[in-house]
Amino acid sequence: MTELENCMESLIKVFHRYSIEDGDAKTLSKKELKKLMENELPTFLKTQQNPKTVDFILKDLDQNKDDKLDFEEFLPLVVGLSMACEKCYMLHEKKKTKK
Amino acid sequence: MTELENCMESLIKVFHRYSIEDGDAKTLSKKELKKLMENELPTFLKTQQNPKTVDFILKDLDQNKDDKLDFEEFLPLVVGLSMACEKCYMLHEKKKTKK
Incomplete structure (x- = not known):
């Protein structure tokens, strides 16, 4: 695979x-999303000061308002x-070529 | 990294x-998109019978109509x-549990 x-x-x-993990295997509950973000996006989660970050993200992404993703x-997250990371990557590359 | x-x-x-590869390093020209798809998405490209697939995809994704991505x-591609693949994955999982 490529x-x-x-x-x-x-x-x-x-x-x-x-x-x-629990209930509907097709969707992430808030608990599952929290676990995913803690394990898979620990660096991002650490930059967020607000303990309610996962709640805000769920609310923001939950198009059909069923409290699940x-x-x-989930993909827009x-x-x-990725878009935020790419902006940092571009700035970093710009600095490298300036040196 | 996770x-x-x-x-x-x-x-x-x-x-x-x-x-x-050519010109603007921040964007994919049609030539660059074609090369990316040929190298990185060969399986998908083979399922597309139309030789103009890359042209159609570029036109579809090019929000600001500058003929570049x-x-x-690029991310919506x-x-x-991924969404299409996930649907296949779900069907496959369903079949597995039925067995």
Whole structure:
């Protein structure tokens, strides 16, 4: 598999590793999302001072207001973080070429 | 790094591996997008019978109509393919549990 194919597989596997834990295996409950973020996005979570970060994120991503995230609702989190990371990457690359 | 962090890094690295090739390093030209898809999404590309697939995808993703894709415009391609793959994954899992 290519790097991009591996990446898409990882997204699906990571989501389902947590979504399967309780109740509906197709969705992340708040508890499952919290666990996913604590284990898979520890660096991001540490930068967030507010203990209610996971609640805010769930509310923000939960399109159909069922207090759960399906895979489609989960992906914008990865997109948003990737876009933020890419901006840092570009700044870093700019600095490197200036040296 | 966690699996999800690795995945986000891969998305950025893969995009920039191709975007840096000609002209504007921040965006994928049609030629660069074609190369990225041929190398990174060969399985998907083979399922597409139409030789103009890359043209259609570029047109579809190019929000600001500059005939190039920045990282933000590129991500919906990964999201769309991941969602399609996840649907197959779910069907596959369903079949497994039925057995």
